[in-house]
Amino acid sequence: MSFFARYFSQQIGIDLGTANTLIYIENKGIVLREPSVVAIDDETKTVIAVGEEARAMIGRTPLGIKASRPLRDGVIADFKYARLMLEKFLERVVGPRKGFLKPDIAIGVPSGITGVEKRAVRDAAYNAGAGQCYLPEEPMAAAIGAALPVTEPTGSMIVDIGGGTTEVAIISLCGIVVNESIRIAGDELNESIIHYMKKVHSLAIGERTAEEIKFRLGSAYKTQDNDKYDVRGLNLINGLPRTVTISRGEVREALTEPLTAIVEAIKRTLERTPPELAADVYNRGIVLLGGGALLQGLDELISNETEVPVFIAEDPLSCVAIGTGKMFGPSYRRVLEQSLYET
Numbered sequence: 001m002s003f004f005a006r007y008f009s010q011q012i013g014i015d016l017g018t019a020n021t022l023i024y025i026e027n028k029g030i031v032l033r034e035p036s037v038v039a040i041d042d043e044t045k046t047v048i049a050v051g052e053e054a055r056a057m058i059g060r061t062p063l064g065i066k067a068s069r070p071l072r073d074g075v076i077a078d079f080k081y082a083r084l085m086l087e088k089f090l091e092r093v094v095g096p097r098k099g100f101l102k103p104d105i106a107i108g109v110p111s112g113i114t115g116v117e118k119r120a121v122r123d124a125a126y127n128a129g130a131g132q133c134y135l136p137e138e139p140m141a142a143a144i145g146a147a148l149p150v151t152e153p154t155g156s157m158i159v160d161i162g163g164g165t166t167e168v169a170i171i172s173l174c175g176i177v178v179n180e181s182i183r184i185a186g187d188e189l190n191e192s193i194i195h196y197m198k199k200v201h202s203l204a205i206g207e208r209t210a211e212e213i214k215f216r217l218g219s220a221y222k223t224q225d226n227d228k229y230d231v232r233g234l235n236l237i238n239g240l241p242r243t244v245t246i247s248r249g250e251v252r253e254a255l256t257e258p259l260t261a262i263v264e265a266i267k268r269t270l271e272r273t274p275p276e277l278a279a280d281v282y283n284r285g286i287v288l289l290g291g292g293a294l295l296q297g298l299d300e301l302i303s304n305e306t307e308v309p310v311f312i313a314e315d316p317l318s319c320v321a322i323g324t325g326k327m328f329g330p331s332y333r334r335v336l337e338q339s340l341y342e343t
Contacts, residue, residue, distance in 0.1 A: 009131050010094055010103040013141075013325025015318075016086065016121065018071045019163025019186055019291060021051075022318060023093050024325035030318055031093045036163075038085040039067040050088045059206050073183040074110040074138075074165035075117040076124060087128040102131030106324040106336060108141040110165045112181030136327055136339045138162075138320055139169035139179055142289045144332060145323030146313040150174055151331060155277030156284065159266055159302070160320065161185050161292025166262050168269045170277055174335050178272045182265045186291050188258040189214055196254035198236065201244045205233040214295075217251040220259050221297030221304075259298070263305045270306060285309035289316045 013024040016036070023032040034051030041048055042064050049057065049067075057067035070081035094103055105125050109118060118135055125133040139158055140150065148156040150171050160167040163186040169179035190210040197203045197210075205213075209231065216229050227248045235242040266286070273281065286308050288299055293316040303310040313319055327336040 009101050011325070011328040012090075012094070012103050012105050013321055013323070013327065014086075014105060014107045015138075015141075015321035015324065016071065016082075016107050017162050017164070017320075018069070018074055020317070021085070021089055022321035023089060024318075024321040025093065026325055026328065030321060032089055033318075034089065036071050036085065037067060037069050038081045038088075039065060040081065040084070042066055047084050047088055050085050058208060072164060073187075074162065074181075074185075075113060076120040079120055079124060082120075083124040083127045086124055090128055102129055104132045104134070104328070105130040106134040106136055106141075106327050106339075108138040108320045108324050109135045110181050111137045111139055111167055111169065111176065111179050112165070112183075132340075134327070134336045134339045136324060136336055137167075137176060137179075138165075139167045139176055140171060140174075140335060141323030141327065142167070142319045143169070143171050143287075143323065144326050145315075145319030145321065146287055146289060148287065154284070155273070155280030157269075157273075157281045157286045157308075159262075159286055159288050159293075161262065161288070161290040161295075161298075162320075163187050163291065166265060166290075166292070168265050170269065170273050170281065172277055172280075174332065177274065177277060178269055180265050180269050182261065184258050184261045184265075186214075189218070189255055189292070189295075192254050192258055193251065196250070197231065197233065197244070197246075200250070201231075201246070202236040203231065203233040203242060203244050204236055205231060209233065213246070213251060214255075217246070217248045218255060219248055219252050219296040220255065220301040222252070223248065223297060255295075259301065262292075263302060266302060266306060270308070282308055285311050288312045289319045291317055 015022040021036045035055040037054040039049040039054040039057050070078040076082045122133045142160045143150045156171045166185045170177045193210040293312050299310040
């Protein structure tokens with residue numbers, strides 16, 4: 001791309017998440033925040049809806065219409081639908097593609113992503129109308145979005161719990177020193193609730209109901225209150241609709257296994273951290289990001305298990321999108337350019 005085209009083209013930061021897609025434009029902030037869901041007419045192969053409208057259709061579509069999430073575990077699972085979804089989201093914020101001035105796009109990707117998975121994201125972006133596509137690692141983007149001092153010779157630790165992956169990283173001098181990416185995050189918390197309801201209450205529930213239970217009663221650490229919630233689903237014994245009342249304590253029990261896996265990943269990362277940076281982390285604390293950071297008591301659980309202070313970022317859901325957008329600035333441009341050549 002010529003200097004002229006690069007100077008005048010828009011620069012867009014995208015958090016293409018398993019659960020939600022966020023788009024950030026400098027001087028405008030977050031301009032789009034929608035579920036990563038697309039609904040397609042199987043006959044005509046045309047997009048019927050994307051985002052929140054498509055999410056409302058999951059599990060409720062008639063024959064011939066398919067509502068699905070094209071990303072799983074932080075990576076593209078269905079290339080065609082991911083491209084169509086991204087194209088529609090970009091049209092909303094920059095309008096239809098016109099002329100040669102295509103936007104430069106930075107999309108945060110999990111640090112554990114493979115070369116093939118990276119190419120899928122890059123190809124989807126180019127097919128959706130990107131001029132240049134950068135793929136910075138999510139931990140770095142999240143740390144920048146959380147306004148951590150990533151350019152300084154100081155250790156900063158972030159734990160980004162998204163929908164499909166949990167990213168744990170120690171960052172210093174614009175680089176990731178130690179990191180671990182596990183494909184256990186918000187989706188696995190939902191799956192644990194679904195499995196618990198089947199096993200304990202013989203009740204089949206859908207993904208949306210499990211997510212609602214997580215929002216209402218989810219907790220990682222014992223609390224004083226033990227709220228209850230009526231859950232409607234399908235009785236697995238007789239196949240009829242049924243309502244079951246569950247408590248906060250039951251949901252906490254259901255979430256134990258995936259939360260333990262996340263805590264263990266944090267411990268492993270701390271064990272591999274160089275002593276000087278480890279001292280910085282113990283002084284500055286761990287910063288929680290992503291939708292999982294909003295789970296009640298998770299900061300207390302991690303702090304008790306690691307004996308390190310834990311803080312929740314000011315806007316945990318937006319950090320990756322903000323960070324990818326800010327990478328176009330002079331302070332972080334080197335990190336962005338480097339992501340072009342990583343496979």
